Amino acid sequence: MSELQPSPREAVLSTALEDLTVPGVVIEVDPDEAEANGAFRETALSEADAWESNGDSEGGEHGE
Numbered sequence: 648m649s650e651l652q653p654s655p656r657e658a659v660l661s662t663a664l665e666d667l668t669v670p671g672v673v674i675e676v677d678p679d680e681a682e683a684n685g686a687f688r689e690t691a692l693s694e695a696d697a698w699e700s701n702g703d704s705e706g707g708e709h710g711e
Contacts, residue, residue: 658673664684666672681687692700 661672662675
């Protein structure tokens with residue numbers, strides 16, 4: 648692995664969120680803490696919103 652991405656064997660485990668930006672550190676959090684930090688927040692577009700944002704002014708309903 649590269650210098651910036653250590654192999655899993657070289658990774659350091661931490662529970663401190665302050666270590667989130669430290670290369671090679673894996674942060675372990677409980678499910679409640681992860682949810683509070685947005686880990687499970689759904690941010691995907693719906694299919695309708697994706698088509699609407701397509702920006703293709705040519706063609707049919709689905710850019711055909």
